[in-house]
Amino acid sequence: xxxxxxxxxxxxxxxxxxxxxxxxxxxxxxxxxxxxxxxxxxxxxxxxxxxxxxxxxxxxxxxxx
Amino acid sequence: xxxxxxxxxxxxxxxxxxxxxxxxxxxxxxxxxxxxxxxxxxxxxxxxxxxxxxxxxxxxxxxxxxxxxxxxxxxxxxxxxxxxxxxxxxxxxxxxxxxxxxxxxxxxxxxxxxxxxxxxxxxxxxxxxxxxxxxxxxxxxxxxxxxxxxxxxxxxxxxxxxxxxxxxxxxxxxxxxxxxxxxxxxxxxxxxxxxxxxxxxxxxxxxxxxxxxxxxxxxxxxxxxxxxxxxxxxxxxxxxxxxxxxxxxxxxxxxxxxxxxxxxxxxxxxxxxxxxxxxxxxxxxxxxxxxxxxxxxxxxxxxxxxxxxxxxxxxxxxxxxxxxxxxxxxxxxxxxxxxxxxxxxxxxxxxxxxxxxxxxxxxxxxxxxxxxxxxxxxxxxxxxxxxxxxxxxxxxxxxxxxxxx
Numbered sequence: 001x002x003x004x005x006x007x008x009x010x011x012x013x014x015x016x017x018x019x020x021x022x023x024x025x026x027x028x029x030x031x032x033x034x035x036x037x038x039x040x041x042x043x044x045x046x047x048x049x050x051x052x053x054x055x056x057x058x059x060x061x062x063x064x065x
Numbered sequence: 066x067x068x069x070x071x072x073x074x075x076x077x078x079x080x081x082x083x084x085x086x087x088x089x090x091x092x093x094x095x096x097x098x099x100x101x102x103x104x105x106x107x108x109x110x111x112x113x114x115x116x117x118x119x120x121x122x123x124x125x126x127x128x129x130x131x132x133x134x135x136x137x138x139x140x141x142x143x144x145x146x147x148x149x150x151x152x153x154x155x156x157x158x159x160x161x162x163x164x165x166x167x168x169x170x171x172x173x174x175x176x177x178x179x180x181x182x183x184x185x186x187x188x189x190x191x192x193x194x195x196x197x198x199x200x201x202x203x204x205x206x207x208x209x210x211x212x213x214x215x216x217x218x219x220x221x222x223x224x225x226x227x228x229x230x231x232x233x234x235x236x237x238x239x240x241x242x243x244x245x246x247x248x249x250x251x252x253x254x255x256x257x258x259x260x261x262x263x264x265x266x267x268x269x270x271x272x273x274x275x276x277x278x279x280x281x282x283x284x285x286x287x288x289x290x291x292x293x294x295x296x297x298x299x300x301x302x303x304x305x306x307x308x309x310x311x312x313x314x315x316x317x318x319x320x321x322x323x324x325x326x327x328x329x330x331x332x333x334x335x336x337x338x339x340x341x342x343x344x345x346x347x348x349x350x351x352x353x354x355x356x357x358x359x360x361x362x363x364x365x366x367x368x369x370x371x372x373x374x375x376x377x378x379x380x381x382x383x384x385x386x387x388x389x390x391x392x393x394x395x396x397x398x399x400x401x402x403x404x405x406x407x408x409x410x411x412x413x414x415x416x417x418x419x420x421x422x423x424x425x426x427x428x429x430x431x432x433x434x435x436x437x438x439x440x441x442x443x444x445x446x447x448x449x450x451x452x453x454x455x456x457x458x459x460x461x462x463x464x465x466x467x468x469x470x
Contacts (some may be wrong), residue, residue: 003367005079005332006376008325018309020323020392023202029391 015042071160072133074332088346089336097166098202101229103261103347104443106139113338116146120153125362127157137164148181156184166446167210175220185223188214192234211248218249223433224254231270242287246296256301261406265439265447275430281418285310302398307392308418326397328374344372347402349444361388385413386420430456457466
């Protein structure tokens with residue numbers, strides 16, 4: 001097929017104000033937060049949730065006869 | 066829900082122009098009389114496809130890589146061979162769902178549909194009993210739709226609801242959600258009523274652009290609550306765009322999913338009962354790419370100019386507020402159908418949350434006023450003027466910004 005479909009530019013989700021922004025600026029144009037820093041904090045929180053879920057699952061498995 | 070339904074298109078589908086999802090009006094015959102019906106359904110078209118033509122079309126869809134076929138009408142079950150069509154779609158390895166008003170979707174019909182391979186049924190429920198029966202034009206239609214919804218689950222198909230959001234139904238959405246969860250719905254698709262067909266004759270039904278300030282926080286709250294209760298909200302393409310609730314409203318499995326422009330003719334298309342192929346089922350005749358009685362589906366899909374408009378247009382084709390919007394390059398003016406129905410051309414869509422927020426910040430709001438009636442045929446539209454005026458009341462301040470959980 002000769003003609004490709006349109007692939008829209010992908011935006012970045014600001015973890016501070018939940019608005020989508022372009023990748024060109026380091027700070028959110030809406031809340032002014034540092035996008036990389038907030039993303040790292042978000043990922044750390046998500047990892048803590050995953051770790052807690054895994055620990056819970058392991059505890060459940062250990063109690064199984 | 067852990068993975069996206071097959072009807073969701075990815076970048077690879079878009080790049081390769083796979084018509085992932087097709088919406089097929091198999092008849093215009095209908096047993097309801099809805100005051101918002103865009104196709105002004107009621108009587109069948111004189112030249113609807115024959116069974117042989119319909120089954121051949123199914124094979125052509127499969128050959129193009131289609132994964133999901135949604136049957137609509139009118140009322141699809143009023144076509145005598147509708148179960149043959151369902152069975153053919155399934156035999157070609159595609160998923161098949163039905164959108165129905167549910168007035169006569171009785172237990173026997175549903176049992177036969179399940180046996181033919183139908184996988185999901187979406188019932189159109191447009192508010193609580195009083196509003197639904199009024200806008201659907203048939204007293205008792207609300208109870209019949211709700212009974213059909215309960216029966217869908219009993220027959221092992223996915224039960225969903227689709228709702229038109231308009232001036233009458235918006236105040237009832239919260240109560241409606243409780244009710245459809247109780248009736249077993251697991252998916253809820255909603256769209257803003259578009260000023261097309263019968264809806265163009267009822268401007269009192271239509272939401273105003275500034276009402277996005279109230280609607281989007283409400284939908285975000287319902288989306289979060291719905292997910293917790295096993296109901297997944299699915300916004301139609303005219304719900305949005307951006308603002309603080311974009312992720313919450315559109316998120317199914319990935320909170321970084323955002324609106325990325327109308328995909329009509331790129332990964333979706335619509336079919337009218339006479340075999341007319343359109344880039345979107347809601348769009349009027351200027352968007353028709355051809356008829357399968359005259360050309361093959363592949364030829365229309367690959368070579369028809371009207372089907373290609375979403376991939377050939379640029380930001381320069383936008384106008385009005387959308388032309389200078391921060392999101393212009395991604396959004397491309399939102400839903401083509403909505404904009405075209407209001408102004409007779411796409412590229413400027415006032416039914417937008419971000420736009421309403423920006424207007425509100427400036428102490429302004431936009432109001433639509435109908436200036437020309439629709440002529441009175443299927444998929445027609447009138448003409449609206451956009452008035453920018455001082456905002457008369459402060460916008461609703463959200464109780465909270467919904468955070469990811």
